[in-house]
Amino acid sequence: MATRYEHLFSPTNIGKVQLKNRIVKTAAQTYFFESGENRVGTLAKAFYGAVAKGGAGLVITETPAMEWPLLEEGDRRFRIDDDKYIKNLSELSAEVHKYGVPIFSQLYHRGPWGGIYALIAEPCAASAVTYPSPFDVHDEKPPHVLTVDEIEELVDRFASGTARLQAAGWDGIEINAAADHLFHGFLSRFWNKRDDEYGPQSMENRTRFIVNVIKEIKRRCGQDFPVQILMNAIEVGLPGDEALSIEEAKEIAKIYESIGVDSLHVRSHWAGMHQGSYNQENMFYPEPHIPLSEFPKELDWSHHGALAQVPLAPIIKSVVKIPVMTVGLIDADSGDEIIRTGKADLIGINRRFFADSNWANKVREGREEDIQPCTHCGTCNTNYNEVRYCRINACFGSESYEMEPPAEKKKKVVVVGGGPAGMQTARVAAARGHDVTLYEDGGYLGGAVALAAMVKGFDIEELPKFLKFFRTQVKKNGVNVKMRKRFDDASLAEEKPDVLVVATGGVPTKPDVEGYELRNVTKTADLYKMLKMMIALVGPQMLRKLTKIWMPVGKKVVVIGGEIQGCQLSEYLIKRGRDVTIVTEGDEMGEWLVPERKTRLFYWFDKKNIERLTGVKLVKITKEGLTIKTKEGQTRLLKAKTIIPVLPFSPNTEIADRAKGKVAEIYTIGDCDSPAVMPDATKAGWKLGNSL
Ligand SMILES: Cc1cc2nc3c(=O)[nH]c(=O)nc-3n(C[C@H](O)[C@H](O)[C@H](O)COP(=O)(O)O)c2cc1C
Ligand code: SF4
Known part of the structure; x- marks a missing residue:
């Protein structure tokens, strides 16, 4: 050839x-x-x-x-x-x-x-x-x-x-x-x-x-x-x-x-x-x-x-x-x-x-x-002496690199949520011969990945290619995409699916701290909603550029949450001239960061004197900032104009619960099942798409 x-x-x-x-x-x-x-x-x-x-x-x-x-x-x-x-x-x-x-x-x-x-x-x-x-x-x-x-x-x-x-x-x-x-x-x-x-x-x-x-x-x-x-x-x-x-x-x-x-x-x-x-x-x-x-x-x-x-x-x-x-x-x-x-x-x-x-x-x-x-x-x-895995290739480190053969019985599959887990399930199920409809209530396919792309930037990681692959495969495999469409009881009655896959992502986790309702706290749900809307309008690249000029975030910021999301958002804010302190109630910081990148990021934080506090107790938020109790037992006020909670999502089983008894097979995958990162989502979608 x-x-x-x-x-x-x-x-x-x-x-x-x-x-x-x-x-x-x-x-x-x-x-x-x-x-x-x-x-x-x-x-x-x-x-x-x-x-x-x-x-x-x-x-x-x-x-x-x-x-x-x-x-x-x-x-x-x-x-x-x-x-x-x-x-x-x-x-x-x-x-x-x-x-x-x-x-x-x-x-x-x-x-x-x-x-x-x-x-x-x-x-x-x-x-x-x-x-x-x-x-x-x-x-x-x-x-x-x-x-x-x-x-x-x-x-x-x-x-x-x-x-x-x-x-x-x-x-x-x-x-x-x-x-x-x-x-x-x-x-x-x-x-x-x-x-x-x-x-x-x-x-x-x-x-x-x-x-x-x-x-x-x-x-x-x-x-x-x-x-x-x-x-x-x-x-x-x-x-x-x-x-x-x-x-x-x-x-x-x-x-x-x-x-x-x-x-x-x-x-x-x-x-x-x-x-x-x-x-x-x-x-x-x-x-x-x-x-x-x-x-x-x-x-x-x-x-x-x-x-x-x-x-x-x-x-x-x-x-x-x-x-x-x-x-x-x-x-x-x-x-x-x-x-x-x-x-x-x-x-x-x-x-x-x-x-x-x-x-x-x-x-x-x-x-x-x-x-x-x-x-x-x-x-x-990652992981010395542990079987390696890949963020996009769910097969890497498994016993098979092939998709399962076409399904014997064609099913009507509805996937709710166009993030990586949803797109992966949809494209695999469709490739195996099922009749697949994908509901996405936002204006684009990609879910939190598009947000992550905006935060991470495009020089080192090429997340837009990740998105392009899944979007193309969803289309090529004939998935019927219903964009800007909420999946509600009427949709369920109309679709009558044999299989319902809920991949809507989790719900933002609200930190348990007095003063959360104050105006200097950027509410996670509002933040995601606004960012998703902006991404749908101008795309992640342009939004990243625009935030270099202006963001509704004060000069001094406290980020609550030390996992990958909090650390990467902090990096993003620091690169935009913000003075950031990161706090977590957990004992460790940097969960889910790739080890090599974590070493480099924390080294960079140290060079920039970014304070990272683990094992803290959140006491209260006032308009001066966040008061914490340190792990040594001291009470400290971390002065800040803006406080941004960025905690891993919590499970979201609402749609699955409502569909119980009405659909023969119901699955929840990705963040709406348990907090997860991209490799988990692509793997879960691959596994599920191949099992239907
Ligand atoms: C997880 C991982 C393990 C690697 N282990 C070795 C190794 O044992 N010996 C070696 O010569 N190169 C090793 N390399 C380097 C690769 O062989 C290759 O030179 C490198 O990944 C650049 O090629 P690429 O950009 O096509 O991945 C490793 C790379 C990765 C990502
Ligand atoms: S996509 Fe990520 S995990 Fe997969 S091979 Fe490339 S660097 Fe490794």
Whole structure:
């Protein structure tokens, strides 16, 4: 089939392994593996199989535990340190091969990484150098310095592990010598202070460890067995002049090629900012981490982190003949252009496959509007050692990536509420053959997501794409949308549905505090009503711009509520010049915020001296502000012109209760069932739509 992305979909090779296109699913920890001997189970097979079926040219699986149990956070990575794992591992390669797609595995050793990984043993490295940062996983305590015997033992581990993968049917490996993992620590003069043959005195010494690993792998697995190296083309953010430079990286790339490495995957390392090294958009949240003018010039920061590393690929490519891969929020258009202009030979894609395992096929077929878009929300970066999940792809982390077959019996389904849970249920139920009507009493589909988009902004997260996907799918699947129509008893009598799905969202929670009725309190219900009306009129983008000019909010504000809603609203207000204090009766703040973004947001709050008070008791509101009792027992008046309660919604079962006894099947999902965030809504809608 002809495709408008002819360069992206042109075939190529890594060594003797043929790829039908240039799209490589890059390695990323999913925690889809299981404990015990049979680590490959249904979750891993389902996901990697779906990506292969979904059109990737090459699948690179995440790294196994290289030195079990050293530096492990738990039990959800696979193992290659014993022959007993081979049989079970071969189930995964067979699953990917079923679709004619080759499979590589990444291998890396966490080396100096401590933090959450140090549950079981001590970090280790080339030298006793550490660089702690709130955004990274280095300990204050320097790592253990590897002895020569230990280095040689690791060479054997990498080679014997690779041989087992080969025996299990893997077609190649990628060694991760990037980030600030073990291998990189030998390559960079900042980290390597050794005085032996692995020291920084010469490039030969610095590369000796990784070179020995590669040579030993080739010796055991054959020269034809492909080895790709993931390398840093530059290291930034370190003091002094010992960080890895582009010139040094070029030299290293040539060494790799000279010893038979088959391809290079080019990234960069921002020291102290692990996320800045592979999901660069985080460096812009909530504002550029350092002044934009001081961002490293070697990368391209003109797209808020997307495509940032692309300029590094042609620099490395200029000194080698082997294929070079680039990565980092690349989409089909930019990927095709990168290949066409020869900047790189392979395009690494990760989160787009998380968000839609069928991404590559849909791109090739020109079905862009059917792609579940990755909106860079960071949700998948949560929860070490817990099965990862995605905000838009309800299947990610499940046993199946397919919609259920068409329903045997066509039902009349009425969905009330056009938020994400309602739209998801409606489009899935309609796609499965039901007759679906969607009631929305507001002026647009999207519910609280459109509000969230307005509050979060559009530079880092692309929530409008999330909305567009669901709106398009609702329409394409023939859902009958009744806009600006309240669902009341008359509608129920008229529709006579077999199935009623109530997805109206929750009701605002009123804080229990004296003085709530005063005029300086922005009532949540009024706020949402006004914002929804404004969004229907001018759209979230314009409304966001307008609120930079004027908002009915005083200079000094107290936000009541420390969950995601309160924290993000506070960020929004601070960016509009308001002096905000956040209070919560709970013990913690930031519930539902994605961990990486929470770290960054709270760091930013601290820099701006934003007071955050947990465990408070709300005493009363007066026209001077909010009086609280702190958790230490002090009574304090928090002076404020405006007080905004932003508490999670409370369940709303009114419509469902009224319909009881009149409809055979009634479901409440999303916020109106229990307080939830977007991933819960898309998942609930997917599950329900597939079960009808
Ligand atoms: C949840 C998550 C886990 C990741 N784990 C790894 C990893 O183990 N090794 C690695 O080299 N890159 C890892 N990455 C980086 C990805 O492979 C990829 O480089 C990055 O997500 C940028 O590509 P994308 O914008 O297409 O997602 C991870 C990324 C994410 C989001
Ligand atoms: S969770 Fe968010 S960032 Fe991760 S793949 Fe899904 S949409 Fe993209």
